[in-house]
Amino acid sequence: xxxxxxxxxxxxxxxxxxxxxxxxxxxxxxxxxxxxxxxxxxxxxxxxxxxxxxxxxxxxxxxxxxxxxxxxxxxxxxxxxxxxxxxxxxxxxxxxxxxxxxxxxxxxxxxxxxxxxxxxxxxxxxxxxxxxxxxxxxxxxxxxxxxxxxxxxxxxxxxxxxxxxxxxxxxxxxxxxxxxxxxxx
Ligand code: AMP
Numbered sequence: 001x002x003x004x005x006x007x008x009x010x011x012x013x014x015x016x017x018x019x020x021x022x023x024x025x026x027x028x029x030x031x032x033x034x035x036x037x038x039x040x041x042x043x044x045x046x047x048x049x050x051x052x053x054x055x056x057x058x059x060x061x062x063x064x065x066x067x068x069x070x071x072x073x074x075x076x077x078x079x080x081x082x083x084x085x086x087x088x089x090x091x092x093x094x095x096x097x098x099x100x101x102x103x104x105x106x107x108x109x110x111x112x113x114x115x116x117x118x119x120x121x122x123x124x125x126x127x128x129x130x131x132x133x134x135x136x137x138x139x140x141x142x143x144x145x146x147x148x149x150x151x152x153x154x155x156x157x158x159x160x161x162x163x164x165x166x167x168x169x170x171x172x173x174x175x176x177x178x179x180x181x182x183x184x185x
Contacts, residue, residue: 006064007032007179008040008101010116011048012109013075021048021108024138026055027172028107033059035176040101042093043067043084044075048107053078066096094119103132103179108141125162130183134167136175142168 009032011025025048032039039056042049043065053063057080065081068090077084087093094116098104106117121133135142146168152158165183169175 004037004062005035005103005180006038006040006101007176008097008104008120009052009107010042010104010109010113011052011107012113013042013044013046013049014110015047017047020139022051024136024172025049025052025107028052028105028136028175029055029057029061030059031172031176032056033061037061037176037179039063040097041065041078042075042097043078043081043086044071045078045080046075048109049075050078052107053081057082064100066093066100068093098123098129101131103134105134105136105175105179107136108139114145121166124183125159125165132167132179132181132183133165134169134175134178136169136172138170 009028012021029039029052033056039053039061041053044067056063062082064083065078066085066087067075067077068087085096087096098120104120106113123129124133149163153160153163167178169178
């Protein structure tokens, strides 16, 4: 890899979320910028996605957004992005976000965030890419999901190395450190 690290961040897009989640998204954007890195996101201005991109740019980071045409109005396409890529389908969106990023972080989010996380995590443990995949969960938002995944492991549906492929962090700085750390092969 050459040049600044590009971090793809997945997060909640629904308006009216508790303030702490917006602060977390802003903190992630600011700290990506403080490290001299770049942001790749879903290219929307709604909720956490919006504050994430704005904070990254305010700190001097370059931001790339990838958004399907059908969501341009729904998620208020982030026309302030340094680069805004408008695609047709959700699959193209995820593929371009993955191609543009060196590492992935999922913040608290809903089913869309989970869908994005599971795709990039499964591709990682199937060795289709070797980029870090990080779940940033400061307040236990994902505790139930993680417990369910551990249960899958106990019942033999998921190998331990697949579970370990997902780095779980509880603070922003640890999550970003994990983005810069090569994945054990
Ligand atoms: P949510 O976590 O449900 O608020 O969604 C977070 C983001 O994930 C939003 O930008 C959604 O448009 C996006 N999203 C939801 N499903 C998909 C999908 N299948 N592919 C790509 N992005 C998605």
